[in-house]
Amino acid sequence: MLAGWTPRAALGHTGRMWQLYQFPLCPFSRKVRLLLSEKGVEYELWRENPWEGRDEFFAMNPAGRVPVLHDPERGISLCDSRAICEYFEETVDRNQMINGTSVQRAEIRRLVALFDENFFGDVSGPLLHERMTKRLVYRQSPDSRVLREAMRLAHEHLYYIDYLIDHRPWLAGSTMSLADLAAAAQISVADYLGGIDWSSHEQARGWYSVFKSRPSFRPLLSERMEVIQPPSHYAEVDA
């Protein structure tokens, strides 16, 4: 990983294929999938359950987290969803997602962090823990107090999205950006897990329904995680 190479020799330009290590309800993996799809970069999906702690997986990412984007031919592993997105923003010109002046780019990255950290910490993280990890890994039932608090905080985040969409066509400004992909990725996981009540969030719902019909989003919405079923509105474009 220390040796120099030509950045423009990105995979997908050369016919080789990236391997994305991920699991279906990981919101950070979803953000990367949306970005790769919007940019037209091809990749293979490799299922990884990070809670199993496979040695081969830790060898690719010492942090033991998905997503990891691996190129077996060059022996390169890209880790951390924001680092991965910056990499493709730098190497693939199509559909720029961190665009504009430096202040506008800072605004995009602020919102990506807000959804990756605050929305995940408040909403999708607790929902994943209660409804997925406890069930699949610990064979426990969810704590309804934690679920209620996550759903309450989801409303606060949706109000903020309502507010942003009242002022701008897209979350970070006049064009679609990585902020929209990050938000849609987190919300889609929370929605799958029954944590989103769309009533009283007209602007957020309108913004999100545009996403649901995009070709980049359709494959995500059709996937199912074993044992856990989404609510009926989850994959419907006009819901």
Next chain:
Amino acid sequence: MLAGWTPRAALGHTGRMWQLYQFPLCPFSRKVRLLLSEKGVEYELWRENPWEGRDEFFAMNPAGRVPVLHDPERGISLCDSRAICEYFEETVDRNQMINGTSVQRAEIRRLVALFDENFFGDVSGPLLHERMTKRLVYRQSPDSRVLREAMRLAHEHLYYIDYLIDHRPWLAGSTMSLADLAAAAQISVADYLGGIDWSSHEQARGWYSVFKSRPSFRPLLSERMEVIQPPSHYAEVDA
């Protein structure tokens, strides 16, 4: 924040001064301070205790977190330490800290995320909570089990730094980068709070002592947080 402007008109070039909202033991604020200092960008320190939840502070950053870099003249607030660092990397050429090929830049950003998220989550975050927040905010005493676990995990992170420094002069490669600043910022907070046992970490200690003597680092090491005192080796360059 939606209006366009010329990115090169960065503050510090024009004589105006950024205001950095932060508190002395916030590792993300420390990372930003190291970067600004290495790049020669001047700024004023504004003390902010995010746990007080000031309305004016939430107006600048809806996430309610430090660091925030504010320009009162233009009414611009930059939030999230990684977004702030990318902004100055884009607008100030001096001392490039996210440098090299796209793969090398991805490696720098992977390590920044590792220290911002995993080191903070495992070590500096719990230490801050037990030794600072509990004392200043809740008037409680620290939980010694949590402290012991944070100190155990600190060793694992230091072993990883030992390993990196065995293979490279700096954490992400052949030159100093934002990865080094992120790691040093987190470690300095953990060290202040008595969480770092440097014995058996020769490589990490050697790498860190180079930092301690840098002009960008000296002001941080001389600051004290009220009530909490660091161990005697904390600010010594040859300790």
